[in-house]
Amino acid sequence: MSRIHKNERIGAIIHILTEHPKKIFTLNYFGELFGCAKSTLSEDLDAVRGIFERFELGKIETIAGAAGGVFYHPSVAPKEIENFSNYLCEQINKKDRIIPGGYIYTNDLLYNPEITYKIAKIMAMPFHDEAVDYVVTIETKGIPVAFMVAQVLKKPMIVVRKSARLTEGTAIHMNYITGSTKRIQTMSLTKRSVEKGSKVLFIDDFMKAGGTAKGIEDLMKEFESEVIGTGVVMATAEPKEKLIHNYHTLLVLENVDEEAGIIHIRPSCI
Amino acid sequence: MSRIHKNERIGAIIHILTEHPKKIFTLNYFGELFGCAKSTLSEDLDAVRGIFERFELGKIETIAGAAGGVFYHPSVAPKEIENFSNYLCEQINKKDRIIPGGYIYTNDLLYNPEITYKIAKIMAMPFHDEAVDYVVTIETKGIPVAFMVAQVLKKPMIVVRKSARLTEGTAIHMNYITGSTKRIQTMSLTKRSVEKGSKVLFIDDFMKAGGTAKGIEDLMKEFESEVIGTGVVMATAEPKEKLIHNYHTLLVLENVDEEAGIIHIRPSCI
Numbered sequence: 001m002s003r004i005h006k007n008e009r010i011g012a013i014i015h016i017l018t019e020h021p022k023k024i025f026t027l028n029y030f031g032e033l034f035g036c037a038k039s040t041l042s043e044d045l046d047a048v049r050g051i052f053e054r055f056e057l058g059k060i061e062t063i064a065g066a067a068g069g070v071f072y073h074p075s076v077a078p079k080e081i082e083n084f085s086n087y088l089c090e091q092i093n094k095k096d097r098i099i100p101g102g103y104i105y106t107n108d109l110l111y112n113p114e115i116t117y118k119i120a121k122i123m124a125m126p127f128h129d130e131a132v133d134y135v136v137t138i139e140t141k142g143i144p145v146a147f148m149v150a151q152v153l154k155k156p157m158i159v160v161r162k163s164a165r166l167t168e169g170t171a172i173h174m175n176y177i178t179g180s181t182k183r184i185q186t187m188s189l190t191k192r193s194v195e196k197g198s199k200v201l202f203i204d205d206f207m208k209a210g211g212t213a214k215g216i217e218d219l220m221k222e223f224e225s226e227v228i229g230t231g232v233v234m235a236t237a238e239p240k241e242k243l244i245h246n247y248h249t250l251l252v253l254e255n256v257d258e259e260a261g262i263i264h265i266r267p268s269c270i
Numbered sequence: 271m272s273r274i275h276k277n278e279r280i281g282a283i284i285h286i287l288t289e290h291p292k293k294i295f296t297l298n299y300f301g302e303l304f305g306c307a308k309s310t311l312s313e314d315l316d317a318v319r320g321i322f323e324r325f326e327l328g329k330i331e332t333i334a335g336a337a338g339g340v341f342y343h344p345s346v347a348p349k350e351i352e353n354f355s356n357y358l359c360e361q362i363n364k365k366d367r368i369i370p371g372g373y374i375y376t377n378d379l380l381y382n383p384e385i386t387y388k389i390a391k392i393m394a395m396p397f398h399d400e401a402v403d404y405v406v407t408i409e410t411k412g413i414p415v416a417f418m419v420a421q422v423l424k425k426p427m428i429v430v431r432k433s434a435r436l437t438e439g440t441a442i443h444m445n446y447i448t449g450s451t452k453r454i455q456t457m458s459l460t461k462r463s464v465e466k467g468s469k470v471l472f473i474d475d476f477m478k479a480g481g482t483a484k485g486i487e488d489l490m491k492e493f494e495s496e497v498i499g500t501g502v503v504m505a506t507a508e509p510k511e512k513l514i515h516n517y518h519t520l521l522v523l524e525n526v527d528e529e530a531g532i533i534h535i536r537p538s539c540i
Contacts, residue, residue: 006277007317011280012325014284019288019387020384033325055285105439111420111426114424139409140413147383156378156383157381159410166369166371169375193377
């Protein structure tokens with residue numbers, strides 16, 4: 001193999017780090033890949049860090065010591081969060097999205113990987129420094145965004161089912177009451193999916209009164225685990241007091257005026 | 271802003287392309303970002319292409335002409351597909367994964383973003399040159415892998431529900447018969463989610479006789495659309511004749527020996 005140029009090392013490092021958010025790569029790993037000395041790599045990594053800073057591409061972080069290494073920490077610049085949130089509000093506030101009953105059709109946004117990856121990068125931001133073992137969600141519409149938050153935080157996802165799937169093994173089954181419509185619903189989670197003593201982050205697409213989020217909190221207690229944070233793409237402005245405290249939302253839904261065909265939605269400050 | 275070095279341009283280009291698989295970025299876009307001439311960018315892109323080739327990081331492709339530009343085409347080298355498939359088989363063939371009834375617990379793998387992204391990069395490979403409008407899946411376990419295939423192909427995902435969700439608007443509701451257990455099941459899809467005349471790729475985690483895949487084919491006909499390909503993570507060896515033709519699988523499940531606690535599974539040649 002001919003000599004590897006600095007350009008090539010930097011390019012390959014950036015590709016590998018970018019494809020694996022929050023995964024720690026040791027200097028040894030890159031040293032073997034390129035057949036070069038650690039001192040050379042240290043200079044390369046300084047350059048990589050500089051590139052991410054200069055173009056606001058997220059952060060490159062270094063962990064010192066024997067188990068140390070380098071990883072890509074995705075983040076979005078404040079101005080870009082603002083622009084993107086406004087873009088989402090514009091996309092959502094369209095008459096033909098209103099479904100009888102005041103629901104909003106958002107599948108085309110939540111099932112679009114490019115949009116959802118960006119939402120997830122923003123939604124993950126408050127939780128990067130928290131000790132999170134799992135990202136938990138409830139089927140079905142929140143799964144894509146939860147999975148991408150899991151990707152950004154490099155954590156496994158857990159999907160709570162609305163009915164027991166015994167093909168996934170013994171499950172804990174629990175009733176809960178929806179916060180807004182006061183209906184009894186069921187949630188179910190395979191026993192082996194959460195280790196005792198875990199800390200989880202609950203991610204969902206939508207929150208009204210917070211009944212589901214409260215249900216997840218209770219379910220996690222059955223697993224001797226704890227919800228340490230909650231993030232949703234969109235929360236309603238009313239009721240102001242949710243059944244859980246301490247959640248983050250990207251967008252705030254003020255109200256849906258079915259008659260006029262207007263969806264009043266605005267960015268939150270996540 | 272001080273002058274931007276070649277290293278920096280190459281690094282930023284690679285980060286941006288890597289984060290957006292199959293998204294076309296024009297030379298103008300990069301020209302404005304860096305404030306440099308197209309001739310300079312052409313040289314940079316040659317270097318970028320060379321880096322991806324040298325380290326087998328996937329492909330960088332160029333589209334000529336006015337609407338032209340450059341994009342990242344994820345792919346996995348044959349040797350790595352082999353290694354990774356073997357790794358997955360080793361992970362799966364563990365006694366404690368067997369669930370009464372001969373089912374296999376795989377949530378920890380399918381809900382792990384790093385593993386699933388790699389599975390998706392491989393599963394997408396046969397379909398990069400097909401005209402695909404949507405990646406379709408059925409809730410719940412296949413959603414993460416389908417969504418990452420959608421990300422790799424830069425297409426929207428569609429999730430068929432097992433029961434109608436009228437909060438997503440008017441739906442087409444259909445019965446189908448599972449291929450192996452001959453049970454009647456229901457699938458439901460919001461009318462507005464697929465445009466007439468679409469070509470879709472069906473992605474799921476598991477296939478036995480292919481009843482679900484056949485059901486999706488029939489459902490797509492109701493939308494005047496067509497399934498042009500099917501990919502699953504794991505298909506059983508028996509029955510050999512599935513209810514659909516022409517599918518790709520990453521792994522082949524020979525059988526589950528519940529008594530001995532052995533899962534016979536092997537890589538396919540996708």
